[in-house]
Amino acid sequence: MRSPKLAALELRRFGxxxxxxxxLVALLLLPLLYGALYLWSFWDPYGRLDRIPVALVxxxxxxxxxxxxxxxxxxxxxxxxxxxxxxxxxxxxxxSAAEARDGVENGRYYLSLTxxxxxxxxxxSSSGDSPETGALQVRTNDANNYVVGQISRTVFAExxxxxxxxxxxxxxxxxxxxxxxxxxKTEKAAEGADTLTGGIGKxxxxxxxxxxxLKDAEAGSGRxxxxxxxxxxxxxxxxxxxxxVSEGTQALADKVNGVADKVGPFLKGNEKEIGDTAQxxxxxxSAIRRNLDTLVKAAPTAAKSAHTASDTLNGVYKARCVSLxxxxxxxxxxxxxxxxAADVAKAADDVSTLVAGQDGDLDTLDRxxxxxxxxxxxxxxxxxxxxxDLATTVSRINELNKGAGKVAKGATTLHTGLGTAxxxxxxxxxxxxxxxxxxxxxxxxxxxxxxxxxQLAGGLHDxxxxxxxxxxxxxxxxxxxxxxxxxxxxxDLHKAPNYGTGFAPYFIPLSLWVGxxxxxxxxxxxxxxxxxxxxxxxxxxxxxxxxxxALGALQTVALMSVLHWxxxxxxxxxxxxxxxxxxxxxxxxxxVQWLNARFGAAGRILVLAFLMLQLxxxxxxxPVQTSPGFFNAIHPxxxxxxxxxxxxxxxxxxxxxxxxxxxxxxxxxTAGALALTAVSARQRQVWTLDRLHPELSL
Numbered sequence: 001m002r003s004p005k006l007a008a009l010e011l012r013r014f015g016x017x018x019x020x021x022x023x024l025v026a027l028l029l030l031p032l033l034y035g036a037l038y039l040w041s042f043w044d045p046y047g048r049l050d051r052i053p054v055a056l057v058x059x060x061x062x063x064x065x066x067x068x069x070x071x072x073x074x075x076x077x078x079x080x081x082x083x084x085x086x087x088x089x090x091x092x093x094x095x096s097a098a099e100a101r102d103g104v105e106n107g108r109y110y111l112s113l114t115x116x117x118x119x120x121x122x123x124x125s126s127s128g129d130s131p132e133t134g135a136l137q138v139r140t141n142d143a144n145n146y147v148v149g150q151i152s153r154t155v156f157a158e159x160x161x162x163x164x165x166x167x168x169x170x171x172x173x174x175x176x177x178x179x180x181x182x183x184x185k186t187e188k189a190a191e192g193a194d195t196l197t198g199g200i201g202k203x204x205x206x207x208x209x210x211x212x213x214l215k216d217a218e219a220g221s222g223r224x225x226x227x228x229x230x231x232x233x234x235x236x237x238x239x240x241x242x243x244x245v246s247e248g249t250q251a252l253a254d255k256v257n258g259v260a261d262k263v264g265p266f267l268k269g270n271e272k273e274i275g276d277t278a279q280x281x282x283x284x285x286s287a288i289r290r291n292l293d294t295l296v297k298a299a300p301t302a303a304k305s306a307h308t309a310s311d312t313l314n315g316v317y318k319a320r321c322v323s324l325x326x327x328x329x330x331x332x333x334x335x336x337x338x339x340x341a342a343d344v345a346k347a348a349d350d351v352s353t354l355v356a357g358q359d360g361d362l363d364t365l366d367r368x369x370x371x372x373x374x375x376x377x378x379x380x381x382x383x384x385x386x387x388x389d390l391a392t393t394v395s396r397i398n399e400l401n402k403g404a405g406k407v408a409k410g411a412t413t414l415h416t417g418l419g420t421a422x423x424x425x426x427x428x429x430x431x432x433x434x435x436x437x438x439x440x441x442x443x444x445x446x447x448x449x450x451x452x453x454x455q456l457a458g459g460l461h462d463x464x465x466x467x468x469x470x471x472x473x474x475x476x477x478x479x480x481x482x483x484x485x486x487x488x489x490x491x492d493l494h495k496a497p498n499y500g501t502g503f504a505p506y507f508i509p510l511s512l513w514v515g516x517x518x519x520x521x522x523x524x525x526x527x528x529x530x531x532x533x534x535x536x537x538x539x540x541x542x543x544x545x546x547x548x549x550a551l552g553a554l555q556t557v558a559l560m561s562v563l564h565w566x567x568x569x570x571x572x573x574x575x576x577x578x579x580x581x582x583x584x585x586x587x588x589x590x591x592v593q594w595l596n597a598r599f600g601a602a603g604r605i606l607v608l609a610f611l612m613l614q615l616x617x618x619x620x621x622x623p624v625q626t627s628p629g630f631f632n633a634i635h636p637x638x639x640x641x642x643x644x645x646x647x648x649x650x651x652x653x654x655x656x657x658x659x660x661x662x663x664x665x666x667x668x669x670t671a672g673a674l675a676l677t678a679v680s681a682r683q684r685q686v687w688t689l690d691r692l693h694p695e696l697s698l
Contacts, residue, residue, distance in 0.1 A: 030518050031555045035511030036562045043500035043567060054090035055100035055112035056081060063121040076123050077115040080136075084113075104141050111140040225426050235415040239408070246401075246408040253401040260394045275380045282376035285369045306348035310341040494653035497570065504569055505647030506620025508559065509584055509640050513614075515555045516588045517607050519548045525597040526681050540681035541674050545586075545593050552585025572653035580650060580659065584643050587666040590673035591639070597680040614640035639669045 060077025084092055093109065103109035114137040317338045321331035496502040526544045535543075560578055563569040571577045595603040595610065617624060617631040618640045624632055635641050646662035649655065 028551065028554050028558055031511035031515040031559045032562055033511070034514050035507050035559045036567060038507045038511075039500045039504055039563065039569070040567050044498040046499055049089055050091055052090050053109050054092055055103050055109040056084065056092045056094050057097050057100045057112060057114040058094060059097065059117045060115045060119040061117045061121075063123075074120050074123075076120040080115060101139065104139050107141070107143075111138065113138055232415070232419055235411065239411040239415045242404070242408040242411040246404040249397075249401040249404040253397050256394055256397045260391075272384075275384065278376045278379035282373045282380060285373035285376060289366055289369045289373070302348050306341070306345040310338070310345040313338045313341045494572070496652050500567065501569060501651065503620070504563065504651055505644045506618065508563075508581065508647060509588075509618075509643045510611075510615065511559060512552060512555065512581065512585045513588050513592070513611050513640070516548055516552055516585065516592045517604070517611070519551050519589070520592050520596050520607075521604070523547050523551075525593040525603075525677070526684055537678040537682040538674075540684075541593075541597075541677040544597070544681075545590055545674060545677065548589040548593065549586045552589050553582050556581045556585055569651070571651045573650045576659070577647065577650040580646060580663070583663060583666050583670075587639060587670040587673070590670045590677070594673040594677040594680065597677050597684070614638045617641060618644045620644050639666060642666065 058077045058081050060075055062073055062075035062077075064073050081092075081094070084090075090110075093103075095103065097114060100109065100112035100114065104112050116137065119136075317331070317335060321335070524544065526540055556578065560569075560581065564571070564574070591610070592607050595606045597603070599606055613634060617627065617635045617638050619627075619635065620640075624635045624641075642658070642662035642665045645658040649659050
């Protein structure tokens with residue numbers, strides 16, 4: 001019977017009952033426990049780091065920095081906390097320092113990150129006089145989980161780098177701003193030096209003009225000194241005169257005040273009587289003016305009539321009182337009438353004489369009477385206010401007295417000041433002479449200063465050209481570069497999208513090896529029927545290999561279906577991957593078959609041992625170069641080493657050179673294992689005492 005038919009008969013045994021069928025199904029699904037289950041659990045651990053509880057302690061109290069325009073407060077702890085929460089790297093819990101320490105110790109938190117109270121202050125010190133290094137404090141506990149500690153070191157290294165870069169940017173930006181300020185100030189200084197040079201040239205000319213002017217000033221100061229002496233003498237005369245005026249006004253004020261004290265009460269109590277009298281005088285003057293012509297004409301006649309009446313009364317008085325022995329009882333009255341008539345006649349004579357004397361000057365008399373009338377009428381009109389007018393007059397005289405006193409005092413001060421000015425003018429005359437001599441020296445020094453200012457301006461222009469001047473865009477670019485001068489230009493040629501995809505080349509061959517190992521626990525490595533029939537060794541070997549190789553192909557299909565559609569494994573070359581795994585499972589089946597056929601029960605232990613050697617030397621996790629020398633030595637001789645390299649190229653992409661190399665190595669291992677199995681089959685056709693009574697049976 002041919003080998004394929006023998007293999008089919010071997011597989012047909014699993015369909016004869018429920019238990020064999022269940023065993024077959026379990027055999028097909030067994031690789032899923034190692035491949036799919038392992039990869040599923042490790043599929044994307046970095047994508048789920050936000051589920052890891054981590055303590056965050058932010059004790060930062062912030063710091064203040066002095067900018068160009070205002071004082072700015074920075075709290076780096078809050079900024080880092082915000083960035084960590086937004087990154088969702090871990091499940092952050094903001095707690096106190098004591099809670100964080102206790103949580104890391106008892107396993108509630110995997111690690112803790114602490115920002116001390118002076119964290120911002122230390123970072124801000126980089127732009128001050130005493131720079132210090134800010135420290136982020138990380139506490140881990142490998143007893144909780146070693147891998148988390150390793151991950152945290154990478155994460156916090158990036159956090160530290162970002163914080164350091166930000167602090168460096170702030171420091172360097174101030175440096176570049178200072179460069180720009182220094183450049184601008186130097187340019188202004190150079191412009192100022194140019195202006196200074198021009199100004200010094202003018203000053204040089206001015207110093208000559210000054211020297212000439214001081215010569216004239218010296219002559220003028222002499223004239224000023226002489227003039228001030230004259231002014232001093234005049235001020236002395238003014239002082240004397242003003243003092244006399246002040247004394248006179250004081251005497252006037254005293255006299256007026258004394259008179260006012262006496263007259264004032266009289267005027268205040270007799271204003272009406274004064275007004276009436278003045279009005280009477282005004283009216284009388286007016287009446288006299290109206291009857292002045294009549295008076296001139298009637299005065300002589302009136303005088304004559306008055307004399308006639310006087311003579312008549314005198315005759316009557318003599319007849320009745322002087323000639324008669326007994327005087328008349330009316331004599332006293334007649335005597336009074338006689339005397340009155342004589343007085344009237346005398347008055348009439350006086351009036352007649354007055355009128356006769358003024359007969360040529362009536363116009364003058366009329367003017368006098370008009371003036372009298374006007375003044376009397378004015379007095380009558382102002383009579384109600386006479387006391388007020390008197391008070392006003394007294395007040396003005398007192399003010400005049402005070403002003404005269406101030407003038408006298410000012411004249412004294414002026415005299416004293418002019419005396420001082422006279423002395424100062426003499427000193428000025430001497431000083432101007434000294435200035436004239438100094439101006440000559442100044443003129444000589446200005447020549448040297450002109451040369452020096454030119455050199456200063458040239459040097460400042462050269463210095464401004466050597467100091468860099470950065471605008472904001474250029475400053476930001478340079479700050480960015482200097483704060484982080486080395487950038488990692490990372491480019492993944494064939495990036496694995498997640499952790500599971502990266503480890504699939506390691507776990508897939510592991511699961512297929514286990515599948516072949518378990519399969520030969522249910523299927524004998526050498527077909528008993530072929531052995532009993534005396535078939536050729538090659539036929540026996542192939543008949544024992546084909547059933548497990550076929551089951552391996554089915555295991556491969558089931559495993560890759562679950563990984564692709566169930567878990568999400570994406571393969572750059574899906575068909576090539578599955579085809580290559582068919583070769584892998586055929587090779588593993590041949591190797592496991594030979595170990596079981598050659599060593600019997602002990603072969604199962606050797607199969608497991610060989611698996612461990614392959615896993616530890618294949619470089620499926622860390623590069624094999626990081627392993628001890630023993631594993632580096634056996635690495636080239638293990639089939640799984642080539643399988644892992646080839647699957648990486650088939651799943652994530654890349655050149656196919658390692659794939660073709662792996663195919664050749666696996667084909668060689670398969671052929672070699674089948675040949676060794678044929679040798680073992682040939683040996684099994686000879687029965688020995690050891691085969692009849694084995695020392696160990698599993």
